[in-house]
Amino acid sequence: MKTIVANWKMNGDEQLCDNLIFKLKDFDVGQSLIICPPFPLLFKFKNCRFCLGAQNCGIALHGAFTGEVSPQLLRSLGCSYVIIGHSERRRLCDENDDILVKKYEIAIEANLIPIICVGENFQEDYRLALEKQLNSFLKVRNLEKSIIAYEPVRSIGTGIIPDSDKIAKIVSFIKGITSAKILYGGSVDSSNVADILRIDPVDGVLIGGASLRTEEFYSIIQIAKNCC
């Protein structure tokens, strides 16, 4: 199965965790499924067979950073992945490329696999925007072992997704820059996930809203399992 990442953002509760764990109890999704709940819900997934990721991490292993969470602590809570540079954090928390590279480096030090989000804004040319965002990461360690999620900002939570040719073109463009795995993210749901996963250079999907509805998310996983 290609990779599926669920980004719950600031949503979800213990009940949602229980529902998902119950629904997936007999489903062998192994390393291909990565659930990224809010920090306080990470403990719910500690002994699950699928992978766990955090949505963010601090810029150091420990220290005086009120309100931040150490990547080392995330690792000890069972995380193997951490999302870095989601467009909401770039926009709402002013996370610039320097901060994101620091987070990347410290995540690697804590033995987490970074999932770096990139994507053009409404007015931007995708080539220029992606080159700029990715250039900052070209000197980091292990970039080829991390994951890149291509998420055009206009597609996040809007139901508007680029056509398959465009996704293929942009993901291939990113593959010309790095050999990391490339996911597509933005308005993925059960009605479009098969078409997206069948796009050859796409290695998986990052799902926001649709991952919060257990039945819908379960359908997505089933489709992903059967389609490629």
Ligand code: PGA
């Ligand atoms: P969406 O969000 O699937 O709700 O569009 C994706 C994301 O922001 O990661």
